[in-house]
Amino acid sequence: MKRSLGPQSILYPTPTVVVCTYDPEGRPNMMTAAWAGVACSSPAMVSVSLREATYSHGNVQMRKAFTIGIPSEDQWREADHVGMVSGRNTLKFKTTGLTPKRSEHVDAPYVEEFPLTLECKLFQTHELGLHTQYVGEIMNVLVDEDILDENDNVDIEKLRPIIFSPGASVYHGVGQLLGKARTNRKLERTEGSGE
Amino acid sequence: MKRSLGPQSILYPTPTVVVCTYDPEGRPNMMTAAWAGVACSSPAMVSVSLREATYSHGNVQMRKAFTIGIPSEDQWREADHVGMVSGRNTLKFKTTGLTPKRSEHVDAPYVEEFPLTLECKLFQTHELGLHTQYVGEIMNVLVDEDILDENDNVDIEKLRPIIFSPGASVYHGVGQLLGKARTNRKLERTEGSGE
Numbered sequence: 001m002k003r004s005l006g007p008q009s010i011l012y013p014t015p016t017v018v019v020c021t022y023d024p025e026g027r028p029n030m031m032t033a034a035w036a037g038v039a040c041s042s043p044a045m046v047s048v049s050l051r052e053a054t055y056s057h058g059n060v061q062m063r064k065a066f067t068i069g070i071p072s073e074d075q076w077r078e079a080d081h082v083g084m085v086s087g088r089n090t091l092k093f094k095t096t097g098l099t100p101k102r103s104e105h106v107d108a109p110y111v112e113e114f115p116l117t118l119e120c121k122l123f124q125t126h127e128l129g130l131h132t133q134y135v136g137e138i139m140n141v142l143v144d145e146d147i148l149d150e151n152d153n154v155d156i157e158k159l160r161p162i163i164f165s166p167g168a169s170v171y172h173g174v175g176q177l178l179g180k181a182r183t184n185r186k187l188e189r190t191e192g193s194g195e
Numbered sequence: 196m197k198r199s200l201g202p203q204s205i206l207y208p209t210p211t212v213v214v215c216t217y218d219p220e221g222r223p224n225m226m227t228a229a230w231a232g233v234a235c236s237s238p239a240m241v242s243v244s245l246r247e248a249t250y251s252h253g254n255v256q257m258r259k260a261f262t263i264g265i266p267s268e269d270q271w272r273e274a275d276h277v278g279m280v281s282g283r284n285t286l287k288f289k290t291t292g293l294t295p296k297r298s299e300h301v302d303a304p305y306v307e308e309f310p311l312t313l314e315c316k317l318f319q320t321h322e323l324g325l326h327t328q329y330v331g332e333i334m335n336v337l338v339d340e341d342i343l344d345e346n347d348n349v350d351i352e353k354l355r356p357i358i359f360s361p362g363a364s365v366y367h368g369v370g371q372l373l374g375k376a377r378t379n380r381k382l383e384r385t386e387g388s389g390e
Contacts (some may be wrong), residue, residue, distance in 0.1 A: 004337055135323065137202075
């Protein structure tokens with residue numbers, strides 16, 4: 001039975017990413033966000049939406065740069081914490097014990113302990129409503145070597161990213177392999193009548 | 196050990212969504228996309244990026260509307276198929292046996308068998324490069340009642356969405372619950388030195 005819930009900002013899965021910026025004093029800051037996604041393949045781009053009220057929002061505007069860190073499931077408490085407190089009154093690198101490093105590609109820091117980082121230059125800014133959507137061009141991807149597979153692709157089972165569920169507001173890990181993409185040009189129909 | 200991979204369009208997890216549109220003849224079409232994410236909480240918005248070469252790209256432009264369906268893991272073969280063939284020469288509702296229904300809120304169809312659908316009106320169009328990013332305002336969320344929890348939130352363990360891994364190009368299901376969001380205002384530090 002279908003039910004209409006009205007307008008809701010949900011999608012499944014959403015990622016759990018940590019946006020890192022320098023503040024006006026040059027101090028590294030970070031915040032967790034889930035309103036993010038790949039935006040373009042060429043040039044490689046990612047978008048992330050931040051509320052204007054956040055400290056990071058102004059930092060991105062000022063430096064025209066940010067990094068996106070993908071924490072691993074062991075780091076879900078730190079990621080959650082970083083999304084709850086503001087860099088205006090909390091030095092989150094102190095409270096988490098995480099280590100800020102300076103990106104070699106853009107004017108932003110990244111978290112050394114996170115297994116994957118996208119180093120982004122601000123490309124476009126879209127005012128949508130409560131959130132501003134920042135589109136960043138990915139200048140470099142920085143990874144821990146041990147999360148790569150034999151073809152130098154990221155192995156999601158080694159990365160173990162955190163899945164966020166809007167609404168219920170819970171975190172999950174990644175589950176079982178379903179299959180390889182682009183293998184179903186022909187479908188073996190087993191059920192369904194179609195139109 | 197950190198390694199630089201250069202620019203790559205990756206993020207983990209990315210969703211596996213099916214964008215549904217009407218074509219110029221009013222026939223329902225669908226395509227699978229992974230470059231998508233929530234874009235704004237209020238108004239509720241989602242963004243999805245499509246290549247100009249796709250049939251769906253023009254359909255969105257023409258109708259100023261689309262729906263985003265979230266297939267369940269049992270439907271991963273259909274979702275994969277729909278991302279491999281073009282609606283220009285394939286009636287994908289026929290090849291998959293899925294059922295198109297007309298949205299009551301926007302000028303687009305949706306897939307009856309998918310447990311979750313976002314009904315979207317085109318809000319902004321951003322030309323980024325190979326991909327055009329469409330931002331849609333979510334006019335309604337349509338769900339199968341049996342994927343809701345006791346608070347009428349979507350239960351991701353019942354929805355069982357499909358996680359796509361860029362690069363390795365594989366699909367995974369959702370794994371174990373890690374914890375509840377917004378519960379780590381204070382962290383119990385166990386390791387790490389910070390700066």
